[in-house]
Amino acid sequence: MAEKKLGAYICKGCGIGERLNTDQLANVATREGKMSFVKQHDFLCNSDGVAMIQADIDAGTVNHLVIAACSRRAKTDAFNFADVAISRANLREGIIWVRPATAEAQETTQEMAEDYIRMGCAEVKFINLPAASNEQSLVRHVLVVGGGFTGLTAALEIAKAGYQATIVEKSASLGGVAAQLHKRIPNCSPFAESQSNGIAELIAQVQGNNNITLHLNSTVTQTSGAPGRFEVKITQESGSTITANFGSIIQASGFKPYDATQLLEFAVGKSPDVVDQLGLEALARQANGGKIKRPSDGKAVQSVLFVQCAGQRSNKPGHLPYCSGHCCLTSVKQAMYFKDSDPNIDAMVVYTELRMPGAGGEDFYRSGQNKGITFTKGVVSEVIPNSGSLTVKFNDLILNEAVKQEFDLVVLATGMVPNSGVNIEEVVAAPEEDKTEAKTATAAPVETKLAAESILNLDYRQGPDIPQLVHGFTDSHFICFPYETRRTGIYAAGPVRRPMDMNQAAEDAAGAALKAIQALENAALGRAAHPRVGDLSFPQFRKEGCTQCKRCTVECPFGAINEDEKRYPLFNEARCRRCGTCMGACPVRVISFENYSVDTVGQAIKAVDMPDEFSEKPRILLLACENDAYPALDMAGMTRQEYSAFVRIIPVRCLGSVNTIWISDALNSGYDGIILMGCQKGDNYQCHFVKGSEIAHYRMSKIDDTLKQLKLETERVKTYEIAITDIQRVPQLINEMANTIAKIGMSPFKF
Amino acid sequence: MSQLNATKVEKYRNHFLREVEANVEEGHWVKMCMQCGVCSGSCPLGPYWEHPPQEIFMMIRAGKREEVLKSSSMWFCTSCYNCIARCPRELPITHIMHGLAHYAKRLGLAPQNQATPKFAQYFWDNLYNGGGRVNELKLGLSLYFMNGLVEGIKTALKMRKIGQGMYFSKRMNPFEIFGGHSCKDSQGLKAALNKAREIEEAKAAQFKG
Ligand code: SF4
Ligand code: SF4
Ligand code: SF4
Ligand code: SF4
Numbered sequence: 001m002a003e004k005k006l007g008a009y010i011c012k013g014c015g016i017g018e019r020l021n022t023d024q025l026a027n028v029a030t031r032e033g034k035m036s037f038v039k040q041h042d043f044l045c046n047s048d049g050v051a052m053i054q055a056d057i058d059a060g061t062v063n064h065l066v067i068a069a070c071s072r073r074a075k076t077d078a079f080n081f082a083d084v085a086i087s088r089a090n091l092r093e094g095i096i097w098v099r100p101a102t103a104e105a106q107e108t109t110q111e112m113a114e115d116y117i118r119m120g121c122a123e124v125k126f127i128n129l130p131a132a133s134n135e136q137s138l139v140r141h142v143l144v145v146g147g148g149f150t151g152l153t154a155a156l157e158i159a160k161a162g163y164q165a166t167i168v169e170k171s172a173s174l175g176g177v178a179a180q181l182h183k184r185i186p187n188c189s190p191f192a193e194s195q196s197n198g199i200a201e202l203i204a205q206v207q208g209n210n211n212i213t214l215h216l217n218s219t220v221t222q223t224s225g226a227p228g229r230f231e232v233k234i235t236q237e238s239g240s241t242i243t244a245n246f247g248s249i250i251q252a253s254g255f256k257p258y259d260a261t262q263l264l265e266f267a268v269g270k271s272p273d274v275v276d277q278l279g280l281e282a283l284a285r286q287a288n289g290g291k292i293k294r295p296s297d298g299k300a301v302q303s304v305l306f307v308q309c310a311g312q313r314s315n316k317p318g319h320l321p322y323c324s325g326h327c328c329l330t331s332v333k334q335a336m337y338f339k340d341s342d343p344n345i346d347a348m349v350v351y352t353e354l355r356m357p358g359a360g361g362e363d364f365y366r367s368g369q370n371k372g373i374t375f376t377k378g379v380v381s382e383v384i385p386n387s388g389s390l391t392v393k394f395n396d397l398i399l400n401e402a403v404k405q406e407f408d409l410v411v412l413a414t415g416m417v418p419n420s421g422v423n424i425e426e427v428v429a430a431p432e433e434d435k436t437e438a439k440t441a442t443a444a445p446v447e448t449k450l451a452a453e454s455i456l457n458l459d460y461r462q463g464p465d466i467p468q469l470v471h472g473f474t475d476s477h478f479i480c481f482p483y484e485t486r487r488t489g490i491y492a493a494g495p496v497r498r499p500m501d502m503n504q505a506a507e508d509a510a511g512a513a514l515k516a517i518q519a520l521e522n523a524a525l526g527r528a529a530h531p532r533v534g535d536l537s538f539p540q541f542r543k544e545g546c547t548q549c550k551r552c553t554v555e556c557p558f559g560a561i562n563e564d565e566k567r568y569p570l571f572n573e574a575r576c577r578r579c580g581t582c583m584g585a586c587p588v589r590v591i592s593f594e595n596y597s598v599d600t601v602g603q604a605i606k607a608v609d610m611p612d613e614f615s616e617k618p619r620i621l622l623l624a625c626e627n628d629a630y631p632a633l634d635m636a637g638m639t640r641q642e643y644s645a646f647v648r649i650i651p652v653r654c655l656g657s658v659n660t661i662w663i664s665d666a667l668n669s670g671y672d673g674i675i676l677m678g679c680q681k682g683d684n685y686q687c688h689f690v691k692g693s694e695i696a697h698y699r700m701s702k703i704d705d706t707l708k709q710l711k712l713e714t715e716r717v718k719t720y721e722i723a724i725t726d727i728q729r730v731p732q733l734i735n736e737m738a739n740t741i742a743k744i745g746m747s748p749f750k751f
Numbered sequence: 752m753s754q755l756n757a758t759k760v761e762k763y764r765n766h767f768l769r770e771v772e773a774n775v776e777e778g779h780w781v782k783m784c785m786q787c788g789v790c791s792g793s794c795p796l797g798p799y800w801e802h803p804p805q806e807i808f809m810m811i812r813a814g815k816r817e818e819v820l821k822s823s824s825m826w827f828c829t830s831c832y833n834c835i836a837r838c839p840r841e842l843p844i845t846h847i848m849h850g851l852a853h854y855a856k857r858l859g860l861a862p863q864n865q866a867t868p869k870f871a872q873y874f875w876d877n878l879y880n881g882g883g884r885v886n887e888l889k890l891g892l893s894l895y896f897m898n899g900l901v902e903g904i905k906t907a908l909k910m911r912k913i914g915q916g917m918y919f920s921k922r923m924n925p926f927e928i929f930g931g932h933s934c935k936d937s938q939g940l941k942a943a944l945n946k947a948r949e950i951e952e953a954k955a956a957q958f959k960g
Contacts, residue, residue, distance in 0.1 A: 303764070346764045354785075366840075369783050372765055374812050377786060398786060398809045405763055 004085075006124065007062035008035040008117070009053060011044035011069035011091070019096040020113045025068065028114045032607075033121025035066065044069050045078040057084055064127065066120040068113075071634045072651065085127040085595065089113075089120035090649070093637030098731070099645055108617065108645035115608045115648055122607035123600045130537035130594040132526025133573050136228055139247035139524075140164055142516045143232055145220055145455060146252035146419075148176020149502055150494030152202050153509035154250050154516075159211035163517055166213040166244065167206070168220055168234055174206070175199040176254055178502055182284035182337065185329045187503045191360025192367040194333045197502075223249070224459035226560075226574035227489025228523030233457075247520025248489040250512045251466065251474065253455045255416040255495040262318045263311050266412055271385035272296045274410045276310075277330050284337045291341050294409045301345065301408045304338055305392055306331040307380045308351035310412035320415040322471050326501035327413035328355045332368040334411060339371040348374040348407075350394055358503050378403075383410050416499045418473045421455035424463025458487065462559035466490060470683050473497055475690065481530060483512040486690055488529055488558050488575045489519045523574040530577070531627065531688040532653070537593040538573040539582055545590035552582035552591060557656070557691035579689035580657025584696065589661060598659055601650055605662055608648050610670045613750045618646045618672035618741045622734065623658055626651040627688040629677035629722040632730045643731035644738035647675075654678070655719075656692025660699060663717065664706055670750035673737045676700060676719040677730070686723060693721065713744050762814045771811050774955050776850030780842045784808040790834035790844050800824040804834055804844050807851070820860040825852040826867040857951065869897065882933020883940045888923060889931070 008029040010022050026038040039056075041049045044067070056062045067079055068089035079086065091113055099109040140163045144151045147169030155165035173179070183194040206212050215234050221241065222233040230246040260268045260276045267274050272295035275283065283292050291300040308328060312320045328351065335347040354375065356365045369375065380394040389406045396403050454464040467486045469475035476485050476497040483491040493512035494505045519529050528535040552569050553561040560575035561582065569582075583591045589598045601623075611617040624630045630651045636643065652658055655678030666674055678693035680686040687693035700719040707714050720733060771778040784805065791803030802810060802824045810819050828848040835845050852868070855861040861868040877890045895910075896903030907914075917923040934940060 344765075348763055365785070366783065369785075372768070372782060374763060374765070374768075374782075375786070376763070376809065376812065396809075396813065398806065399813060399815075403762065403813075 004064045004125065005060070005062045006033075006035045006064045006066075006121070007056060008033065008038045008066040008068060008121065009044055009049075010038060010040045010117075011042075011049070011067075012040055013043040013045070014070065014092050015096055016069070016091050017042070019099075019101060019109070020091065021110055024110065025113055025117050028117050029066065029068075029121055032118055033066070034125075035121060037061070045075040050078050053079075053081065057081055064124045066117070066124050068117055068120060071637070073631060073634055083129065085124055085129055087120040087124040087127065089116040090634075091116060093634040094649060097637035097640055098643050100642060105645065111609070111617070112645050112648075118607040118609065119604040119648065119650065122603040126597060126599040126603055128594040130535075132536050133538065136524050136526045136574065139228055139230075139245050139520060141166065141244075141246050142513070142520065143168065143220075143230065143244075143246040143249045144252060145249065146176070146254055146494070146496075147171075147174040147214070147216070148252060148254045148494070149178035149199065149202070150254065150505045150509045151176070151250070151252035152199075152206050153506050154252055154493055154513045155212050156202070156206055156209065157510050157513035158517065159209045161513065161517055162211075163520075164211050164213070166215065166234075166246070168215045168218050170217070170219050172217050174203045174214075174216070177257075177278070180278060180285075181281050182288075183333065184502050185326070185333050185358075186360060186364060187506070189360065189363075190367075191363035194336055220455065221457055222459055223456045226523070226572040227519050227529065228574050230489065247523060248491070248516040249456070250491050250493055250509075250516050251455060251485075251496060252492075252494045252509065252512070253419040253421070253496045255418050255499070258311055258320060258414040258417050260311065260412055260414045263412065263414075265382050266307065266310060266380070266410065267383040267385050267390070268412070271383075271390060273385070273390055273408065274383055274412065276412050276414045277327065277334065280334050280337075280409075280411045284334070287337075287341070289341065292338060292409075299408065301338065303346040303407045304335070304348070304409045304411065305380075305390075305405075305407040306335060306347070306349040306411045306413060307383075308349065308354070308413045310380075310414050312413070312415040313352075320417070320471070322415070322499065323355065324415035324499040325355070325357060325504075326499065327415065329357070329361060329364060329501060331411070331413050332356075332364055332373065335373040336368060336371060339368075339373060343372055346374070347372075348376065350376055350378045350380050352377060352379060352397070358501070416495050418471075418496045419455065420452075420468050420472050420474045420496055421465035422452050422463065423468050423472065424465055425467060456490070458559075460487070460559045461553055461562045462556075466492065467559075477685075477690075480686060481688070483508065483515045484530055486558055488560065488577055489516075489523065491515045491519070526573065528576070528578045532578045535578045537578060537595050538576050539571050539578075539580075539591050539593060541569060541571055542590040543568055545588050547588055549587060551585040551587065555585040555656070555691070555695055556582050557689050557695075577689060579654040579692050580652070581654060581689060581692050581695060584657040584659045584699070586659070589659060596653060596657070598661060601652065602662055602665060604650055605666050605671075606669055608671075610750055613746045613748060616746075618738070618746055619670065620644065620647040620673040620675060620734065620737050620741070621666045621671045622647050622649040622675045622677065623652050623655070623662070624649055624677045625655050625679055625693070625722070626653055628679045628686065628724040629726075629730065631724050632677075632722055632726050635724075635727045636731050639727060641728065641731045643734040646672075646738055646741075647734050654687070654689045654692035655696035656687075656689055658696055658699075660703065660706070663700075663703055667706070667710055667712060667716070667747070668749055670747055672716065672741045672747045674717045675733060675737055676717075677722040677733075678719070680721045680723060697721075710749070712747065715740050715744060716747070763812070764814055767814045767816045767819075768811055770816070770955075771851070771854075773957070774951070775847065775854045777843045777846045778850060780847060781808050781811050783840050784842055785840055787839060789837050789839060790842075793833040793837045795831060795833065796827045796829060800827055804848065807848075808842075817860075819851065820855040820858060821862065822855075823862045823865050825849070825855070826862065826865055828852070854955075858955070870894065873897070879941065879944065881931065882937035884932065884934055886927055886931045888925070888927040892928075 029035045029038045064085045066087050070092040071090045072088035095112050142158045142165050144155045144167045147167045155167050158165040179199045181197045184197045186195050217237040218234050221235040225231045227248050233241050233243050235241040257278050294301050313323050331349050338345040338347045356362050377397045378394045382393040384391040390410050392405050458464050466474045474492045474497050476492040485492050491512040493508040558577050560572050562570040564570040681694035703717050704714050788805045791797050791805045797803045825848045830845050873893050878885050895906040
């Protein structure tokens with residue numbers, strides 16, 4: 001865009017006109033904010049107000065606007081003008097709704113509004129209009145890694161939506177674990193009977209679909225590029241390799257059954273009549289509706305015991321600490337195999353907690369009870385094989401007694417272990433530590449860690465697979481952002497991201513398919529994927545200033561930054577989610593976005609009018625994450641909660657984008673307190689950029705040194721984890737800071 | 752009836768459950784209990800029971816025939832219906848309690864010294880032998896003397912005032928002691944009751960050991 005033409009629009013509606021002196025605000029905007037013109041309007045968001053702004057834009061009198069009205073989250077439809085830069089000064093939610101309408105409060109409230117005008121004017125001058133780079137192209141082809149139930153369903157969903165899909169399956173056949181099942185848990189009302197696994201039909205559909213390409217006996221040996229331009233090497237067992245381009249990728253690499261031979265107390269391996277759930281599926285397939293025979297001597301099973309949570313939900317070494325989510329339903333289904341073949345067979349399920357997830361779970365349980373399956377709460381301690389039967393010892397937790405009982409067959413409900421590939425965090429950490437020692441000596445332990453085979457073989461600086469969260473599952477948010485991973489354009493679906501049954505896996509497949517399609521379409525237009533969907537800005541980087549410190553490459557939560565031959569960071573626009581964590585990381589501040597930069601925020605911070613030390617008017621800077629904290633603040637306004645008039649709030653893309661220069665500049669220019677509000681971090685993170693909040697908290701833990709250097713109290717800077725529901729808490733935290741300052745006194749750095 | 756009780760019941764097998772399903776009123780519901788414990792928590796008598804309802808249901812499924820049928824628990828049920836109103840699985844718990852008590856009594860397993868089964872027996876005898884109608888005077892007196900002559904006289908003396916009051920307000924006729932009146936076809940009723948018992952016993956006999 002050529003020349004920046006600045007103009008401000010001040011709304012007097014929603015009570016702003018009554019509460020604030022808007023003529024004075026207009027004065028501030030022209031004199032201090034250097035706006036070439038300021039217009040006031042009684043209802044800026046109505047069609048007349050919007051038309052007024054549009055007319056100015058069309059006439060070419062303005063292309064950089066400050067709209068001083070409601071929160072940037074409100075009236076986004078009305079104030080949606082193409083090809084101009086906009087800054088919104090939040091006079092409504094941020095001021096008049098959180099300040100009392102009293103005469104005493106008037107002065108400080110007006111000052112608050114004037115500062116927001118100054119900040120808006122400062123910001124808009126440093127915004128440039130983002131435009132898509134030329135990195136992009138449209139590749140309507142999705143790679144699906146894994147030809148199990150999830151992968152097949154995903155490919156079919158993609159094909160049905162009119163896109164191409166390619167399935168890469170490591171084994172010689174499709175269907176994965178689901179194909180080994182005799183029957184599956186019902187997926188439709190009345191949820192009373194197990195049903196056909198449907199795999200043969202699914203495979204037939206996939207094979208008959210022209211939009212789906214199949215590669216059996218094949219693995220992905222290299223993935224490079226970015227969404228919209230992934231280049232993938234697919235290698236056959238024989239060694240022959242083809243290279244293909246994809247717009248996005250779905251990883252449906254599934255799970256392995258837990259290795260039950262570790263469960264010595266249950267006589268696994270000692271008696272063939274102790275099987276895991278997959279083992280029972282095999283027996284049921286053999287029987288095919290007839291009587292299930294036990295493996296040891298082929299006798300028809302008359303009594304069977306299902307042991308729930310075998311080696312699961314336990315903190316013993318070698319056990320899985322989590323619940324695999326399907327096994328209770330599966331045991332009910334399997335007990336039904338017996339009851340359906342002969343109601344006189346005794347089938348018993350021993351559980352500690354029975355979990356029946358899904359819409360029809362409880363109905364299925366009831367149906368099982370109705371068929372006469374015996375359920376009891378208990379803990380099985382031992383299975384002892386003896387001639388002709390198995391003696392099982394368990395504690396009945398309802399009747400509170402130790403029981404010894406004979407069974408023909410014991411089925412262990414063991415868990416799911418995800419096929420997530422290489423845990424890159426372990427691998428990346430290992431060689432760094434070993435650096436000082438001779439490489440050969442340390443090769444061995446590193447090798448064992450690499451024992452897991454990579455699934456994607458990503459040619460990313462950050463490692464060959466998707467980062468994991470806990471228990472080896474790929475990091476994909478359980479509730480808020482399912483399927484999303486920390487590698488843009490690569491989506492996880494099925495048990496690789498959390499344990500699940502086929503019903504859930506089908507939903508996962510559909511969800512991931514839609515995400516993958518969205519990603520490749522967005523990539524083609526140079527737009528960001530979740531959560532800043534549609535954002536055209538991407539990190540710009542001034543190479544001359546870069547010191548090659550690599551903080552950006554390491555801290556980027558999405559592995560978006562590679563390294564070029566000269567070891568400079570190499571940004572991949574389409575892999576970037578626009579969180580700004582790299583911008584926050586860079587110590588020499590050479591990274592910025594067109595519309596969000598060290599300057600847009602830094603200048604707004606500096607624009608605030610700073611009363612002197614003796615004014616008793618402290619200034620508190622609040623940098624609030626736009627995803628959760630800022631909406632919570634807006635809602636505090638909507639619910640008319642009062643907070644200090646001394647706070648000045650600036651939304652940030654992610655707390656990770658906060659560059660410490662903003663903090664030190666703010667302290668140096670006389671701010672008395674600084675609050676940072678980001679999302680919850682850690683294993684139960686709510687951070688929309690996964691690691692941003694965590695990184696920011698870490699950075700801020702180091703800020704104490706800066707404060708000490710300046711001889712300032714450490715209480716002046718606080719970092720919080722805020723949820724969008726913390727509507728009562730956010731005003732409290734602001735007021736707390738105001739109280740702290742009242743106690744410890746004003747900052748001496750006022751000029 | 753004793754041979755019925757020789758039934759061999761294996762633990763955690765369906766034998767006893769099937770027996771309950773066949774012979775106990777609403778017994779087919781027992782398998783549907785999900786052991787949430789709401790009934791036990793809701794029962795006003797729960798704390799005094801040896802085995803609250805939820806536990807009884809588990810014991811049935813665990814094949815604890817003797818313990819269940821000999822238990823005094825079901826006899827405590829006051830038919831308050833709290834449990835039925837609250838059971839998330841909609842089990843007719845109260846009815847099952849009475850069904851179990853009744854079945855235990857028929858098998859001769861019900862506890863001997865507990866007041867409720869005793870009372871039930873007096874009530875039944877009074878009705879069965881008294882021509883199809885309950886003779887309240889006789890029933891009352893038989894309860895007074897339930898624990899021996901001395902106890903009976905003591906109780907009678909204690910209740911004298913109430914007895915007089917009932918007499919003067921024509922609530923009680925002392926001449927009922929000499930037989931009282933019966934229903935129209937008392938012999939027919941007896942025959943019907945005998946036949947019913949025969950059918951029930953034949954059903955129960957299937958579960959002989
Ligand atoms: S840190 Fe965020 S903004 Fe920077 S490259 Fe990575 S995803 Fe993009
Ligand atoms: S953080 Fe800044 S200085 Fe460091 S490598 Fe990245 S761009 Fe260069
Ligand atoms: S309330 Fe119903 S389901 Fe719960 S324990 Fe009692 S009988 Fe069973
Ligand atoms: S009906 Fe009987 S079992 Fe149910 S709560 Fe009342 S007393 Fe207890």
